[in-house]
Amino acid sequence: MALAVGMRVLTRALLRPWARGLRAAPGRTGPAAGGGDGVRCFRSPRVLVEPDPAAGVAVVKMRNPPVNSLSLEFLTELLISLEKLENDKTFHGIIITSDCPGIFSAGLDLTEMCGRDPEHYAEYWKAVQEMWLRFYLSNLVVIAAINGISPAGGCLLSLTCDYRVLANNPKYAIGLNETLLGIVAPFWFKDTLVNTIGHRSAERALQLGLLFPPAEALRVGVVDQVVPEDQVQSTARSVMAQWLDIPDHARQLTKILMRKPTADRLLTERDADIENFVRFICKDSIQKSLHAYLEKLKQKKG
Ligand SMILES: CCCCC/C=C\C/C=C\CCC/C=C/C(=O)SCCNC(=O)CCNC(=O)[C@H](O)C(C)(C)COP(=O)(O)OP(=O)(O)OC[C@H]1O[C@@H](n2cnc3c(N)ncnc32)[C@H](O)[C@@H]1OP(=O)(O)O
Secondary structure (H helix, E strand, O other): OHHHHHHHHHHHHHHHHHHOOOOOOOOOOOOOEEOOOOOEEOEEOOEEEEEEOOOOEEEEEEOOOOOOOEOHHHHHHHHHHHHHHHHOOOOOEEEEEEOOOEEOOOOEOHHHOOOOOHHHHHHHHHHHHHHHHHHHOOOOEEEEEEOEEEEOHHHHHHHOOOEEEEEOOOOOOEEOOHHHHOOOOOHHHHHHHHHHHOHHHHHHHHHHOOOEOHHHHHHHOOOOEEEOHHHHHHHHHHHHHHHHOOOHHHHHHHHHHHHHHHHHHHHHOHHHHHHHHHHHHHOHHHHHHHHHHHHHHHHOOO
């Protein structure tokens, strides 16, 4: 008993620095509907939360069609959903997945980084940082059930999770492909990949902008498991049960021990990182590359 209380105090002390200043901004979430068992169901236009209170797990479904691009509004809604779940003692784990067929997330929303003013770029980048910090340091067990393609920011979101299950579909691929767009993955994207697959594999993947199909993703370690498409959710649920069997405080402290140095680096350089991003993204050459890339995506159809 005394040990459990001591662990709780220690956990709070360790988590406190991240809790401060990391609260999600108020957004457009809909009213929480009370469930019959007292557990709240969270609704927002782009995030669907399906709670399973008996298991202590909630499934968070991203539904920002057509491609779940991480727009400012979508990021805000995701963060608010995460915060609500973290603040509800019913939940110990979340499974993040997509409600858009064939696409987990197309990554950062290119329209947020093109043809806007520097203030907008700064606001957007702060939200991207926030998403990374909040998911990376979440006290919940976070499992990605990756049921679609997951480039760049979509891959980053998966990499913040504790475990990744990818559907075995040859159309799906995952990786940090920024260089293919003529842009550079920031140091904290790079650090997260290095922590997951090691320095050499990360260097090669980042320079070449590799998008790994399922078998390759598993071999290099970008994902932990590849399963038939119809088993992605059930696999995520059974992996979650294993993780939830571990005493929560011990697991949370271990997660923080493993991730703190990486998160600290961004926390201490957060403003400089925003300035760097704004300077980089405002360059004519970068704007031209991004415009050309967006045009190519649009013309693909016609
Ligand atoms: C040393 C100095 C260092 C300094 C460093 C400082 C700062 C670093 C600077 C920048 C870092 C930025 C990091 C960026 C991270 C990112 O995530 S960038 C986004 C990367 N994403 C992609 O490359 C994916 C692009 N999309 C696709 O490949 C495809 O859309 C698809 C996901 C495979 C889906 O294909 P399909 O189903 O065929 O759908 P469409 O291509 O037709 O797309 C439908 C519409 O969606 C629009 N769209 C697609 N992706 C995005 C996106 N990421 N953002 C916004 N919009 C997107 C697409 O244009 C279509 O729109 P329309 O319907 O035509 O209007």
